[in-house]
Amino acid sequence: MKKDYKNILIIKMSSLGDIIHALPSLYVLRKAYPKSRITWAVHPSFAGILPGKPWIDEIYLVDRKRIRQLSYLREVHHDLKARHFDLVIDLQMIAKSGIISFLSGCSERIGYQDGREGSFLASRPISGPHKKGHIIEQLLDVMRYLGCDVSEIEFPIHDYxxxxxxxxxxxxxxxxxxxxxxxxxxxxxxxxxxxxxxxxxxxxxxxxxxxxxxxxxxxxxxxxxxxxxxxxxxxxxxxxxxxxxxxxxxxxxxxxxxxxxxxxxxxxxxxxxxxxxxxxxxxxxxxxxxxxxxxxxxxxxxxxxxxxxxxxxxxxxxxxxxxxxxxxxxxxxxxxxxxxxxxxxxx
CATH class of the missing domain: 3.40.50.2000 (Glycogen Phosphorylase B;)
Known part of the structure; x- marks a missing residue:
């Protein structure tokens, strides 16, 4: 049975092409969870392409230049923990996204199957039938795991x-x-x-x-x-x-x-x-x-x-x-x- 998540954090901070590849996952996630609050963590230089409501409720900006500063990490931890996420989805699965996932304070953290740079320690990698396929389908395997209907490939970008x-x-x-x-x-x-x-x-x-x-x-x-x-x-x-x-x-x-x-x-x-x-x-x-x-x-x-x-x-x-x-x-x-x-x- 599909869990009823209320507050979801997606992590995909860079790069431009990688963020575009993650948009079909956002599309099916919103269709599956129309009433949930969805936040997307991203670097500021790529935030402009992300859609607003109804797809994303909040865009959380992560400063790549400060991500190694302890004081900044404390700030991120305070910000994200205060949002009380009940699901974190790491669609990047590298060290920096793993750090953000861990700092969220959420107890349920998952990511796509290619957990590099130790990111698998912060978020549980999810494998599916497209483990060796296109990256879009690898990311969609995470959504399949969550019970999303993946019958369409759509790219919701910001209105232009x-x-x-x-x-x-x-x-x-x-x-x-x-x-x-x-x-x-x-x-x-x-x-x-x-x-x-x-x-x-x-x-x-x-x-x-x-x-x-x-x-x-x-x-x-x-x-x-x-x-x-x-x-x-x-x-x-x-x-x-x-x-x-x-x-x-x-x-x-x-x-x-x-x-x-x-x-x-x-x-x-x-x-x-x-x-x-x-x-x-x-x-x-x-x-x-x-x-x-x-x-x-x-x-x-x-x-x-x-x-x-x-x-x-x-x-x-x-x-x-x-x-x-x-x-x-x-x-x-x-x-x-x-x-x-x-x-x-x-x-």
């Missing part, structure tokens, strides 16, 4: 209607007057990066065909965007590096006709908003962390995937371009019905 309008205005100012492709060259880990020269060649090839392409990423990646723009000086290539927050990024992806990137957080945002996408994989394998639940996702693999010999430069630009043109030709006319089209063309 306001950001849709902001992004439309931004695109108009940049001269984008029709369907566009989002290019995200950055990712954590040099080994996962597709060569910058390949991105420049892809942007240039799209521009030569009159296809708008938007380079997206963080302010810290601005140099990459500038270098790609140098390789593709056409007005069809627009560099928006560092000019969108998380919700504006979600809006940018939602309005796009296609997303192209390697294994990175924005890929999973594009997947969550059901934008057609091309994912470039190599050192990491899509079977565990690739796009999931999106019928319009396509994965292109580097040679020797999942090994030390894998090199992303073995994915040729021509292969990515061909797949992009195939997707655009078949889908660009009716994708979402929401891509940016200004009332009057921009000169």
């Amino acid at each position: 209607k306001k950001e849709l309008s902001q992004v439309k205005d931004l695109l108009q100012k940049e001269g984008i007057v029709g369907p566009y492709v989002v290019l995200v060259p950055g990712t954590r880990g040099e080994q996962k990066k597709w060569p910058l020269s390949y991105w420049g060649e892809l942007a240039s090839s799209l521009s030569e065909r009159g296809i708008y392409n938007v380079i997206s990423g963080t302010a810290g990646e601005m140099d990459m965007g500038n270098r790609i723009k140098d390789m593709s000086p056409s007005p069809c290539t627009v560099n928006l590096m560092g000019r969108t927050n998380l919700l504006q990024l979600a809006a940018l992806e939602r309005l796009a006709s296609l997303h192209i990137s390697s294994d990175t957080g924005p890929l999973h945002i594009a997947n969550a908003v059901h934008t057609p996408l091309i994912a470039l994989f190599g050192p990491t394998l899509p079977d565990r962390s690739g796009p999931y639940g999106n019928p319009d996702s396509y994965v292109i693999m580097a040679d020797h995937p999942g090994t030390k010999e894998c090199r992303m430069d073995t994915i040729p630009v021509e292969k990515v371009l061909k797949k992009a043109l195939d997707i655009l030709e078949s889908d660009i006319e009716d994708h979402h019905g929401t891509y940016y089209q200004p009332e009057q063309p921009v000169d």
Whole structure:
């Protein structure tokens, strides 16, 4: 019989892609416990993507810079214990999430099966039928254990209607007057990066065909965007590096006709908003962390995937371009019905 939990803490503090992967678990948990209070512990830099009510009642911010300070840990313990959680779900299962789980003071603490860095000492790992499957399903196995119905894969993110309008205005100012492709060259880990020269060649090839392409990423990646723009000086290539927050990024992806990137957080945002996408994989394998639940996702693999010999430069630009043109030709006319089209063309 399913227990009637009243006050639940979810711990998933980082990173962007990992948090997106946990959202289907939030979806089924809320469906199973519609009257429970749900709190989500997260680092401030990723809090903006999390939904508010009815999905989450409170977002608890954990300062990653202070997490090793004893005085801060006492503060966290006081804060969390005062909330009287009757269930803690650690969907991260590493040392820092284990610390937060323990400091909650809750007697029932569970987590997903991959308990690393001693986190299994704080939260009981839950194994299920997808122990070796996609990370989304591994996390959902915890929800299955709790008796949740896992018949749907949904990604409840924060409402971004306001950001849709902001992004439309931004695109108009940049001269984008029709369907566009989002290019995200950055990712954590040099080994996962597709060569910058390949991105420049892809942007240039799209521009030569009159296809708008938007380079997206963080302010810290601005140099990459500038270098790609140098390789593709056409007005069809627009560099928006560092000019969108998380919700504006979600809006940018939602309005796009296609997303192209390697294994990175924005890929999973594009997947969550059901934008057609091309994912470039190599050192990491899509079977565990690739796009999931999106019928319009396509994965292109580097040679020797999942090994030390894998090199992303073995994915040729021509292969990515061909797949992009195939997707655009078949889908660009009716994708979402929401891509940016200004009332009057921009000169």
